[in-house]
Amino acid sequence: MSSFFLFVLTTLTVLMLVYLYRVVRGPTAFDRVLGLNGISTKAIVLLVVIGTTFDRVDMFVDISTGYALLNLVGALAIAKFLEERGEERQ
Amino acid sequence: MSWLGIALIVIGLFFLVVGSIGMLRLPDVFSRAHALSVTDSLGALFVLLGLAVYEGFNTNFLRIIVVLGLIYLLNPVIAHATVRAAYRSGLRPGKGDDQ
Amino acid sequence: MRILTAVILFALWLVLSATYDPAHVIVGAVVSALVAWLNPALPHMRRLSWFAALAYQPWLFGRILKSGLHVSRLILDPKLPISPELVRHKTKFTRDGELVALGNSITLTPGTITVEVAPGELVVHAIDEESRKDLLDGSFEAKIAGVFAATEGER
Amino acid sequence: MTFEFPLLVLLIMTAAGAIVVKDLISAVFILGSYSFALALVWALLGAVDVAFVEAVVGAGLATVFFLLTLFRMAEKDTQIRRPPVPWIAFVALPLLAILLLYGAGDLPAFGDPLSPASTHISPEYLENSVEQTRTPNTVTAVLMDYRALDTLVETIVIFTAGIACALILRRGT
Structure with a gap:
């Protein structure tokens, strides 16, 4: 059964690479933010998967909860600053 | 029970892959936000639900459900904040601003 | 209402800490009581009808699944048949609780995403004709009005 | 894995x-x-x-x-x-990489039970940390109990840096 989880983990990492492409390439700053959000959602899921493979879900769920909350704070801050900057430039 | 979990995880992976393809193919910020919402709502839901079922019904099940609830409460806020910032800074959908 | 908040916080503590010796449980009870006591109760919780709120979740999940499959088909279609457009969506909601629930549900549903929120009007970005129609049939409003039906709170 | x-x-x-x-x-x-x-x-x-x-x-x-x-x-x-990359970087950096890889060959394998780090102090922590510190996670026990002074000073440094950042940012507005 471990090979199945290895497959899941590898797939999630490859998907993170796809979002990374959007972060690197994305024409506007908002595309980059969206890509970053996609990566962090994957990271949350990935943490729980890692926890399941290690049989220590209790430990890893704590970090993924923290990730989810931090992600909110970071994304709101970024969106707010981008919004201010956009208004300045018009 | 574990087979049900694995089936749910595979369904979730499908939606995650679809979300990534959408992230690559769709033309502008607003449409890409839709792809992200497919990933968040359905992909994360099925994968986490599958993991919870795979874990069996104990406290770990409840914890994974808590993470799921957080994703459901917080990710729409993030998507909305990003899209609103894009809207307010002058981007408009429809023309495909792929410079 | 504060007691309810404290009970919810305490349940969250029990789930997340998962050590049930007396010290941890007592600390959790004290902390959740303190947090509930220090914070003013949310004004919207008083109007929430809990049964409708619980019944709303499976319905919302059904909507998400349906439109998620639709958007997945759009994305995987080689011709990419999307027609994105901003829609001004009038609602009869003016209070924060309803607006947050409505905006969150719309954003959570693939195919539609809330761009701006103001009392009485939302600006929604819809990815194609079908998502737009789904939004306009007003079933979100009907359900959320049911969730916040208990209007004995004065506000 | x-x-x-x-x-x-x-x-x-x-x-x-x-x-x-x-x-x-x-x-x-x-x-x-x-x-x-x-x-x-x-x-x-x-x-x-x-x-x-x-x-x-x-x-x-x-x-x-x-x-x-x-x-x-x-x-x-x-x-x-x-500025354009100087040509010497193309020679020096691969050399450095080879040197580091050569040095890394002498390190004990990851998770080797016979390496000095795993025979000297780690068993001590692993066997005694739960009853000495009542912390289920050993890494946390090492960080917060066995090296508490170290962590305390680190925290002070980070706290001071945080306050300095907050002051600088506040003066701008």
């Missing part, structure tokens, strides 16, 4: 991307995703606290601070103009 490999590829690609990219705002976002990947590596190694700090500081705080700085700069300064 061979999952480290794709994660390390992701790590290297994010790090390289942050260097290669042309404007600073993208570099900041790529650094954010680098922090997420690095935190995942820590989590995979079982160091939950380090992963948490990496996520908080690297992906959260650092990104916000970098962006705060960038938005106070003129737009032309956020573009990077790089």
